[in-house]
Amino acid sequence: MNNTVVSTILIIGFSLVLLIIALLAFKLRQSLWDMHEQMQKAYIKLSQAETQMEHMLQQTKNSINIAKEEAVNATGLSALGFQFPVxxxxxxxxxxxxxxxxxxxxxxxxxxxxxxxxxxxxxxxxxxxxxxxxxxxxxxxxxxxxxxxxxxxxxxxxxxxxxxxxxxxxxxxxxxxxxxxxxxxxxxxxxxxxxxxxxxxxxxxxxxxxxxxxxxxxxxxxxxxxxxxxxxxxxxxxxxxxxxxxxxxxxxxxxxxxxxxxxxxxxxxxxxx
Ligand SMILES: C[S@@+](CC[C@H](N)C(=O)[O-])C[C@H]1O[C@@H](n2cnc3c(N)ncnc32)[C@H](O)[C@@H]1O
Structure with missing residues (x-):
C-alpha cells in the first residue's frame, strides 16, 4: 500500500468518526431540547396546580369565615328564645x-x-x-x-x-x-x-x-x-x-x-x- 492509499483510508476513517460524533451531538442536542420542553410543560402544570391550590385555600378560608359569621348571627338570634325551632x-x-x-x-x-x-x-x-x-x-x-x-x-x-x-x-x-x-x-x-x-x-x-x-x-x-x-x-x-x-x-x-x-x-x- 502506498502512502496515498493510506492517507485516503485515514481521511475517510476520520471523516466517518467526525460524522458519527456530529450525529451523536445532534441526537444529544435533540434529547436535551425535548427534556427542556418537557420540563417547561411540567413547570407550567406545577404553576397551574399552585394557583388552583391557592384558590382552593382562599375558598376554604372564605367558607370558614362565612360559617363563623353565621354561627355568630345564629348565637345572637338565639336570644329570641324560641320555644320551637325556627x-x-x-x-x-x-x-x-x-x-x-x-x-x-x-x-x-x-x-x-x-x-x-x-x-x-x-x-x-x-x-x-x-x-x-x-x-x-x-x-x-x-x-x-x-x-x-x-x-x-x-x-x-x-x-x-x-x-x-x-x-x-x-x-x-x-x-x-x-x-x-x-x-x-x-x-x-x-x-x-x-x-x-x-x-x-x-x-x-x-x-x-x-x-x-x-x-x-x-x-x-x-x-x-x-x-x-x-x-x-x-x-x-x-x-x-x-x-x-x-x-x-x-x-x-x-x-x-x-x-x-x-x-x-x-x-x-x-x-x-
Ligand atoms: C323564599 S320562601 C319564603 C320564606 C320565608 N320568608 C321564610 O323566611 O321562611 C318563598 C315561598 O316558597 C315556598 N316555600 C316555603 N318553604 C318551602 C320549601 N321548603 N320548599 C319549597 N318552597 C317553599 C312558600 O310558598 C314561600 O312563600
Whole structure:
C-alpha cells in the first residue's frame, strides 16, 4: 500500500468518526431540547396546580369565615328564645337577613308590616317586636301556598306569636303588565293601610324563567307605602333581583337603595327624606 492509499483510508476513517460524533451531538442536542420542553410543560402544570391550590385555600378560608359569621348571627338570634325551632337558610331567610331585619325593627319600630312569602321571617319579626314591647298594629303574612301558610301559622302558635300575625292565603294569578303571575287580592287586603315595612321573599323565583317573579311588588304596593317605609327584598345577590331593583329605582327615583351583600344578599329600599 502506498502512502496515498493510506492517507485516503485515514481521511475517510476520520471523516466517518467526525460524522458519527456530529450525529451523536445532534441526537444529544435533540434529547436535551425535548427534556427542556418537557420540563417547561411540567413547570407550567406545577404553576397551574399552585394557583388552583391557592384558590382552593382562599375558598376554604372564605367558607370558614362565612360559617363563623353565621354561627355568630345564629348565637345572637338565639336570644329570641324560641320555644320551637325556627330554621334559617334554605328556602327561608338566612341569618344575615334576620340580623338586618332586627336592626330595621329596632330602628323603625314599624306599625304596619306586610310580608310576601311567609315562614321563619314571620316568626322572627313577630317575636322580636313582642320582645321589644312594640307590637305592630298590623302584621300581615302572605303565602300563595296554603300548606306553607299553615306551616307558618303552626310555627307561630308553637312559639306563642300566632295572635300577633294576620295570615293570608293569596294564590298567584296573572297580573296585567307582567309576564309572571303574582299574589291575588293584595290591594284589597292592604286597603287603606300605609305600610311601614314590606318584606319581599316571594313568590319563589329560583326556578328557570322565574327571575322576575317579584317585580310586581313595588308597582302594586308603591301607593300603600308610608312616608318612612322600608322595603326589604331578599335574595338580592341574584341577577334577577338586581335587575328588579334597578328597574324600581328608575321607576321610583324617590327610593334610596342599600345593598347588603352578606349571605344571599338583601336590598333595603327607603324613601328619600
Ligand atoms: C323564599 S320562601 C319564603 C320564606 C320565608 N320568608 C321564610 O323566611 O321562611 C318563598 C315561598 O316558597 C315556598 N316555600 C316555603 N318553604 C318551602 C320549601 N321548603 N320548599 C319549597 N318552597 C317553599 C312558600 O310558598 C314561600 O312563600
Amino acid at each position: 330554621f334559617l337558610g334554605g328556602p327561608s331567610i338566612d341569618a344575615w337577613h334576620a340580623r338586618h331585619l332586627l336592626f330595621i325593627l329596632q330602628e323603625y319600630k314599624p306599625r304596619t308590616i306586610l310580608e310576601l312569602g311567609s315562614g321563619s321571617s314571620t316568626i322572627i319579626i313577630a317575636r322580636a317586636l313582642q320582645l321589644m314591647d312594640a307590637p305592630p298594629k298590623l302584621h300581615i303574612s302572605v303565602d300563595h301556598e296554603s300548606r306553607f301558610l299553615k306551616n307558618t301559622q303552626d310555627l307561630a302558635r308553637q312559639n306563642g306569636v300566632e295572635q300577633l300575625v294576620t295570615f293570608k292565603h293569596c294564590p298567584l294569578q296573572p297580573l296585567a303588565g307582567f309576564d309572571l303571575p303574582w299574589y291575588s287580592g293584595i290591594p284589597e287586603i292592604v286597603a287603606d293601610t300605609k305600610l311601614d315595612l314590606v318584606v319581599i321573599d316571594g313568590p319563589p323565583a329560583f326556578a328557570e324563567n322565574m327571575d322576575y317573579a317579584r317585580e310586581p311588588a313595588l308597582p302594586v304596593l308603591r301607593s300603600f307605602l308610608s312616608d318612612n317605609a322600608v322595603v326589604v327584598l331578599d335574595d338580592a345577590n341574584r341577577p334577577g333581583e338586581q335587575t328588579i331593583v334597578t328597574n324600581w329605582l328608575k321607576q321610583y327615583p324617590e327610593l334610596r337603595r342599600l345593598h347588603i351583600p352578606q349571605g344571599k344578599g338583601i336590598a333595603v329600599l327607603t324613601l328619600q327624606p
